Amino acid sequence: MSKIEERNKRHKKAMQRKKEHIDEKIAQATIDKGVMVVLTGNGKGKSTSAFGMLARSVGHGMRCGVVQFIKGLWDCGEHMLFEENPLVEFYVMKTGFTWDTQDREKDIAAAVATWEKAAALLQDESVDLVILDELTYMLTYGYLDKPTVLSALENRPPNQHVVVTGRNASKELLELADTVSELSETKHAFHAGVKVQKGIDY
Amino acid sequence: MSKIEERNKRHKKAMQRKKEHIDEKIAQATIDKGVMVVLTGNGKGKSTSAFGMLARSVGHGMRCGVVQFIKGLWDCGEHMLFEENPLVEFYVMKTGFTWDTQDREKDIAAAVATWEKAAALLQDESVDLVILDELTYMLTYGYLDKPTVLSALENRPPNQHVVVTGRNASKELLELADTVSELSETKHAFHAGVKVQKGIDY
16 A cells, blocks of 8 residues: 555544544534523634624524624624614614723613613523623623623523623623633734724724 | 712723723824734634624625635535625535545545635735635645645735634744634533534534
8 A cells, every 4th residue: 555545544544533523422412502602811803703603693594682882882894784684683882982981980871771782682582692792891890780690691591592702701601601712812913013904803 | 079989080090091001002003904813722713703704894895705614514604694795705615524525635635626716815906805714724634735825825915804713723824923812612512412503603
């Protein structure tokens, strides 16, 4: 047998083992339920990943609700893409960045009003996916009541997916989640003096 | 001054400092160029995040090209959402998962043919964003020639953004990238027996 033939044969064997392993894992995964995904850490891609799930879900014809805490005033591409889509409801916190307003009481009022929209989505069985973008900050700043938020997440309709993004997700959020990805920033163009880029950053 | 007033005042001061810091960083970021983003690591959200950038870019009216290595045979929501959008060109590697084909030579031929589509996009100045989904595996398996791939990425049009996803991105890819996020898997519903979920996983 030639060297290449040998390599191809080894490859086939390895891939057969891999396929068996994967097929077995797929066979074991039998639970069908709404999952809670938490995307946290300092790296780029948390909200972006949530919006990727939104794009997928809309592609499948699922009903989606998006509540954006903090990032409200940006002219985001995803907002422009989905704002007229009948499958997607968007709610945006009106005060924008908390370091722009610099007014704690106004921020708390805005957070509470925005949370009401989230709470309504988390009770609506016809909504398949809820994205709570940057929710974690509302909890770390103490703008929202933690038990209220956790209870709404826990008691949502059993088949509803929910995605929570933001740095420093609390222990309780991580415990409640089915899937957690932590994004770490290895390198960021911004620190090398590159401006925020349309499509990539917003 | 009451306790709450004091707290609000401290908050205002902290947020002013934060705003100054952020404004300064924004003022320093003056370079305008196409960025290369690498999303790697074992965690969930690499391709999802790339598709979030696609959604944003399409929202801004940008022209996009997507080349999917490996994941080709899935009936993905993002594919369904974008396949008829005139702003997006999709190329999908036909053989699907390499552990399904189990044929190294066929996989290499498919990888090379798929790479030709990627190479064409990376030379096309009218394309604003190129997503090379799961490209890293083609390099770790040795299916594609590394110098060819690196040179095509490096010599793309200066304003073109490119996003590369996949585990185990090589040192050279990380060096070439402007932004790198590493996603680590803290928890995954699949390991708890939950089936892959429409909208969330595909």
